[in-house]
Amino acid sequence: MVPRNDAKKAIVDATIELIQESGGNIEELTVRTIAERSNVGIGLINYHFQTKENLIEVSVQQIIGEVISKFKPDMNGNLNRIEQLKNVVKSVADFLAGNPSVARISILGDFKTPKTFDNTMQTVKGFGLSLKDVNFPDKDKTLLMFMITSVLQAVFLRRELSEELFGYQFDDKVQRDRFIDVIMNYMKWEGTDSNE
Template identity: 45%
Template sequence: MKKAEEMKERIIRSTIELIEQGSGDIGEITTRMIAEKTGIGISLIHYHFQTKERLVELCVQRIITGVIENFRPSVAAADSPLVRITAVARQVADFLAANPAISRISILGDLTQPALQDNTALTMAGFSAAWQGGKSSSGNPAALNVKTAVFALTALIQSAFLRKEQSRELFGYDMENKEERDRFIGWMAERLFRSDVHES
């Protein structure tokens, strides 16, 4: 690895440690704190990342990617596809609620710079796997409908999370209340994944 790349990685690792130590409260992290933790001057951070916000967004995306890749939902393969996808969607929504600062950065980053392997796409892949129960969907005529429903579910959860302070007034559910959040997700999943549309 080149020296510049090694330095960038040191800065990223130090910033991730600060984010994790602050329980995701990124508002408290300063460029000076990052520089001190890394043992470098502030100018090197600006040289490699231009702004603290850009560095933090990159770090948050890495954190969330790691969480998604290691996420093992607590569902049984014997459960119906609707039960599996509803359970996984509720667990994703619980993560967003428990980690609002990093979740917001990740969602907004994906919305402004979408990519086929971003955190939104990885979440969608997880929902698809939950629906399929580990089975391949190739050759299944309903697979396109499932992909569309998975996209809609992901977008709805993200949008509801981003507007959680106004959720009760906007659509009648308090997204900061677990019980109401679970009801909202159950309602959405039932409508998006009707068995007559997505026979497996």
């Protein structure tokens, strides 16, 4: 058995491994399987996390946090800042489409218990890096990046309705990219030189 003071980390690590092995299909995970993988008793899982849902949310937030910290978008120097930002937004949308279970848990977790540095705000910050050299007030830049993030999350969470309303299939890369182009083109980029 894992020593009690190491148990919480062992439980989260085991849960992350199982989530990744299942391809994000969290319905397959059981507390018993997590306990066996982490080499702890079920009671210790309940003590630290109360519910399987809480444990999965903590684990998914850690997965997404690691993805965000390693995310290095292709910043093509031949593109203006807005086109570079579009590429970054498309990369994040590709992650959402490719990891729907994990992404859904992360987004809904951020909605449920918003924090200054949750995954949503880390995404906002990451988008802002695309415009870091642009002469644009930071608060306005953050607001624009938050708007982009919010639209992306809403369209992802409501994929079927979004397709019905807007005519774009989020799960189709070409249509998803086209939708992002439309959204980005409607944004007001006053104060930026999109030719930079």
